[in-house]
Amino acid sequence: MGTFKIEGGHALKGSIQPQGAKNEALQILCAVLLTPEAVTIHNIPNIIDVNKLMLLLEHLGVKVNKIGKGSYTFQADEVNLKYLESDQFKVDGRGLRGSIMIVGPLLARFGKGFIPKPGGDKIGRRRLDTHFEGLIKLGAKFRYSKEEQFYGVEAEKLKGAYMLLEEASVTGTANILMAAVLAEGKTTIYNAACEPYLQQLCKMLNRMGAKISGVGSNLLVIEGVDSLGGTEHTMLPDMIEIGSWIGLAAMTKSELTITNVSWNDLGLIPETFRKLGITVEKRGEDIFIPAHKDGYEIQNFIDGSILNISDAPWPGFTPDLLSIILVVATQARGSVLIHQKMFESRLFFVDKLIDMGAKIILCDPHRATVIGHDFKSTLKSTTMTSPDIRAGVSLLIAALSAKGTSHIQNIEQIDRGYEHIDDRLRAIGAKIERID
Structure with a gap:
């Protein structure tokens, strides 16, 4: 040490x-999994938590190319879903709290998402209930291995739903939002987090072709679309x-x-x-x-x-x-x-x-x-x-x-x-x- x-x-x-904002980066980087097209992101901070997530994305098959200081392109056109069932993924996922936010995009685009119980700061309990309760309301089936502390959600097709979140979780809102943009029909999220970094995620997804309204408020309405395209984004x-x-x-x-x-x-x-x-x-x-x-x-x-x-x-x-x-x-x-x-x-x-x-x-x-x-x-x-x-x-x-x-x-x-x-x-x- x-x-x-x-x-x-x-x-x-x-x-x-x-x-660049750490908490925004963890959300924005997970969103690149929602499209097979290239996404360019600027002002990415060179810090351990963000670098760990970028490495996890590379192990998942995302092409990561540095184009300048703090600027990278990401392309998730050949995602390796087998990595999600590997022992290496269990190690990589546990080392970072923000890894939980890959679940929503993977579920929306590929029909399944897995994650080991994430680590992070020793500052007290940070429940994952908001994440998974929201994904279940979108139609996902949830399973949890207590022995391995491994979570999983699967769905053939997500369907929009109304939900009132028990807590205004930033990462929970982001995860549900990223799943809902590719769900069938309308999703309404009430008591949604509305931090500037969450607003940034909404704006980026809308540029990719999503239909999200209510940005900046605690009531988000998402009209599902069939697919998303690439974009360019600069972090706060x-x-x-x-x-x-x-x-x-x-x-x-x-x-x-x-x-x-x-x-x-x-x-x-x-x-x-x-x-x-x-x-x-x-x-x-x-x-x-x-x-x-x-x-x-x-x-x-x-x-x-x-x-x-x-x-x-x-x-x-x-x-x-x-x-x-x-x-x-x-x-x-x-x-x-x-x-x-x-x-x-x-x-x-x-x-x-x-x-x-x-x-x-x-x-x-x-x-x-x-x-x-x-x-x-x-x-x-x-x-x-x-x-x-x-x-x-x-x-x-x-x-x-x-x-x-x-x-x-x-x-x-x-x-x-x-x-x-x-x-x-x-x-x-x-x-x-x-x-x-």
């Missing part, structure tokens, strides 16, 4: 461009990375410009950081963060009660940034209650921040109260281990703000979601070294 060695306490300066910048850089600038009292952020797709992210007292300035499509030399002060609610920041399905605040919000609050003036509603293990990394000197009360698995230091007491350097992607980056931000030298182990978790993060941080003045 690799380790980051970080010398903290240095102000950074310059500009940084966010990578990663909103989670954008939020990470806002937090990094504030914690290190740095002046940073985050370029080409696609402001219209950021939702509540800028305003949530502003509630912590951070200046987030819009300059065209860039974000400018001035050096917060005098710190930043958390707002209270209008009745004077303590600020509560919680996650919610889009257009609510994304759960992937609550870890960043929490670490940024450790040096604010004032207090805030962080309420992580969606995953029961995502706040368990706070013990590492407490070891660094942060004042945090972990109320229960879902809630933590942070009492900010107002930079009167800096965090202490330490050695720690990254438990998941987002907590890992939060610890990295804490280490960059701390006095002394810190070490973060298990950095493969960070590499799963952030492209060449050490190189990019060094370019703006960070003292960070990768040790294998």
Whole structure:
């Protein structure tokens, strides 16, 4: 396992461009299975999770050709369905949470889709019920091997249906949507996820010949078509990375410009950081963060009660940034209650921040109260281990703000979601070294 060695306490300066969106990439790449024609995709991030999915697609017989930095063509005209029954597939599929989204396209186009129970972050349970209940309503027969933890769905022909999703699952909505575009008749999905990345998937499928209406809402209507064609698609910048850089600038009292952020797709992210007292300035499509030399002060609610920041399905605040919000609050003036509603293990990394000197009360698995230091007491350097992607980056931000030298182990978790993060941080003045 690799380790980051970080010398903290240095102000950074310059500009940084966010990578292509990880969560969009996992959906868009699975959609190439819906057509035998070539699909060109730009702004694909070079990160472990995306590269694993691209390798899985190659093993499935998809022709993958790199045509430039972050740009590839995919052609699924000779898909090898026998791979789905191989031992290698069971290994490849388990190594990536996003692999679940190949099931919908395979079922729609070839009449069957299999997947081993996927892995991913250790942040709590993430049920697959929404995926398979939706596919069953489209007419698929479901089977599950408890011994092998292997799922399968099969259908001669999918038929459109009305469904009200129990939860607004992003990956579940994407999977059902990709199956429904080739189903016979009309499918209505209510309580659908409507994140910008899901909207991007809908727009791409419509360019391929699908008939999806209600894009951007939680009510999607899909008129099934017989086949889809090729297209060209450019992915949005990663909103989670954008939020990470806002937090990094504030914690290190740095002046940073985050370029080409696609402001219209950021939702509540800028305003949530502003509630912590951070200046987030819009300059065209860039974000400018001035050096917060005098710190930043958390707002209270209008009745004077303590600020509560919680996650919610889009257009609510994304759960992937609550870890960043929490670490940024450790040096604010004032207090805030962080309420992580969606995953029961995502706040368990706070013990590492407490070891660094942060004042945090972990109320229960879902809630933590942070009492900010107002930079009167800096965090202490330490050695720690990254438990998941987002907590890992939060610890990295804490280490960059701390006095002394810190070490973060298990950095493969960070590499799963952030492209060449050490190189990019060094370019703006960070003292960070990768040790294998």
